[in-house]
Amino acid sequence: MMISSSIKVCKINELPDGQSKCLRVNDKEVAVFNVKGKYYAIDNTCIHAGAPLNDGHIDEEKCQVICSWHGWGYDLATGKCVTHPRQDVFAGSYPVKILGDEIFIEIK
Numbered sequence: 001m002m003i004s005s006s007i008k009v010c011k012i013n014e015l016p017d018g019q020s021k022c023l024r025v026n027d028k029e030v031a032v033f034n035v036k037g038k039y040y041a042i043d044n045t046c047i048h049a050g051a052p053l054n055d056g057h058i059d060e061e062k063c064q065v066i067c068s069w070h071g072w073g074y075d076l077a078t079g080k081c082v083t084h085p086r087q088d089v090f091a092g093s094y095p096v097k098i099l100g101d102e103i104f105i106e107i108k
């Protein structure tokens, strides 16, 4: 059975609107984004060639991050790669919750 655990990211005031933060969880990196006061967490490693997605451009209108190396886009809510011709290419995505003034992600 997989047990999920809550990992603290930071305090809310440490991740302003339009910015991202990367943290290492076990053997991977997760990027957490603030888009207009909503928080999203996806794998930080671009599926294409491994660029760190927290270095990408955040498109707040589309709620996407655009990889800084070759421009692949990811939906922050689902992790879906929106530029890949296949419809089933996703970066891992993780639930985010707020407790008090702190941000947490749920990792299985």
Ligand code: FES
Pocket: 046, 047, 048, 049, 050, 051, 067, 068, 069, 070, 071, 072
């Ligand atoms: S490494 Fe991200 S688009 Fe190429």
